[in-house]
Amino acid sequence: MKVTPWEVEGRIDYDKLIKEFGTKKIDDALRQRLERLAGESHVMLRRGFIFSHRDLDLVLDDYEKGEGFFLYTGRGPSGPMHIGHLLPLIFTKWLQDRFGVNLYIEITDDEKFLFKRELSWEDVSRYSVENALDIAAVGFDPNRTFIFRDSEYVGHCYPLLMKIAKKVTFSTAKAVFGFTNEANIGQIFYPAYQVVPTFFEKKRCLIPNAIDQDPYWRIQRDIAEGLGFKKTAAIHSKFIPPLQGTEGKMSSSIADTAIWLSDDEKTVSKKIMKYAFSGGQPTVEEHRRKGGNPDIDVPFQWLKLLFEPDDSKLKSIEDDYRSGRLLTGELKQLLIEKLNRFLTEHRERKEKVDIEKYTKTGRLAQKMWESYY
């Protein structure tokens, strides 16, 4: 297992990650408290996709005291987006809707340019524009959400960026991120920018993101109070398993491991049928006799993570599959339908999205372009 902000490999042991990263498991009590304050449950919470946190309890304390909090997450524009990229954003939207808070979404064009040798500035610019549309299509509150590119907002936050950079030594960056002497000087500097948005407000920041980004928040938590801000909180999601099995994560670099947001119905159908790792048996007869194993079955796992939010329906799918009543092809077909509906709706929203609201003219965006940090 290898988990860094740039690489996720091997079979992920999430309990071990919690220990290694020094985060905390979201236990039943905390989950129930969050659901109570939110006024409802969320499928990703109750099914353990959102599994770890830092200081979520303090965020809820602040909320109860009326001090509020704000949300921050990001996207590295290294290519088109797939289903896996959208999941933490869907959960983020739920948090924004339920708690009525501001949300900052950083498009890290600089990061991807610096870390991916083969990407040109033109590449990351193109993906930045394209990805922002996909992100906005999730349906965030246009007056409480600011989507910005690092390269475009830097003129408004450079002094803050410098104040952060001044507090972080190469030793620290090396220990946290494993930089070697062959890292370029932009890569070494970049973590400072990922910390910037955690200081956009004096309130506590809550970051919903995949757990591989956690090292950045360790840096933030070391320096926040010295700069007059609160340590950021975070809430971590697991990785959505790639089509081919339950190791690593859905990867942007291998096209067929992922379902892309632009995949049409036929492509989705073909990919799921051809590549999705199955927990079923080699023949129908054997499957009817022995049953399938949903725990390692990727289509079932995807349904569980998001696409079948109805618990009783999911339970009967699981039972039917385990008993052999439901065949692999049938299970895959269930997912294909759900996925295609999801993607169609996503693309319809994307067509209609008023991106300027999020980047320039919405209430929060406007305020951000009038501010200097």
Next chain:
Amino acid sequence: MKVTPWEVEGRIDYDKLIKEFGTKKIDDALRQRLERLAGESHVMLRRGFIFSHRDLDLVLDDYEKGEGFFLYTGRGPSGPMHIGHLLPLIFTKWLQDRFGVNLYIEITDDEKFLFKRELSWEDVSRYSVENALDIAAVGFDPNRTFIFRDSEYVGHCYPLLMKIAKKVTFSTAKAVFGFTNEANIGQIFYPAYQVVPTFFEKKRCLIPNAIDQDPYWRIQRDIAEGLGFKKTAAIHSKFIPPLQGTEGKMSSSIADTAIWLSDDEKTVSKKIMKYAFSGGQPTVEEHRRKGGNPDIDVPFQWLKLLFEPDDSKLKSIEDDYRSGRLLTGELKQLLIEKLNRFLTEHRERKEKVDIEKYTKTGRLAQKMWESYY
């Protein structure tokens, strides 16, 4: 002897510096060629204050071919400015006037904030504003000069900054600048920004500066062609000796080693009389008998560097001092008068300077604010 962009200590051996830094001495032939193309000589050139270069010959080739060139220099706003800061700028103005070229002046607020532990962002901001006035008062062409702060222009050159940073490894930065693991990640990144202005035009850049800045240009010359630009040229000045003697350089951190641009007539007089290291003898009688030594005499050296541009007058001062006809106090008085006249004129120009021309509204400044790199 220790010469880095941040420290200059000991007795400077300029021939050794040329060897260590791998630059070239400005020999008589090159100096005469420069003077011929400029249409006149300059005191700092003929008296060896401007002593070393990289590719100045290629700059003159380009000029003769009609391809032109542009000038770039900078200022780290770590405090008020003294006479020593102004000398390379005076020579830069001469170059601009004689060759009619564009000039970019970078105020490195980020650098000084990152490298000086005790400086706050408010400090460097205050000095940036104040220093820009002193720089503009040198009298550059307001339509061909752009004075900018790193923090203010960064939104216009961030992609270029990233392209530079991507090409420089920590190994290289470490080898060139001697960074340790305790350097902060902003310091490690900063050299990329000092390279940026060398790419503001496709023409060859010529940088007039004190030789301690040369390491930055080594980095630039390594990567320029790979990014589609020319290797920058440079023309190096010596350090103006501090009042107390001929070691090190006039230092901003020890107030009495320098004559500040704000020093009034009395202060100048007192400082020169009290602190200026003299090559004279302990008593008038001894001085009349043995004569003084102008080679180690700071007032004489200052007259030679700039303040007595008339060669024959300087020669008679030298002869008189060496022979004992001119006393230490009299020599100091000569410098005091020249210095005070210079400072009065400087402050008069500063009072009247239209700084907006250089930073916003002049022809070049306007063009720069419409450009993105």
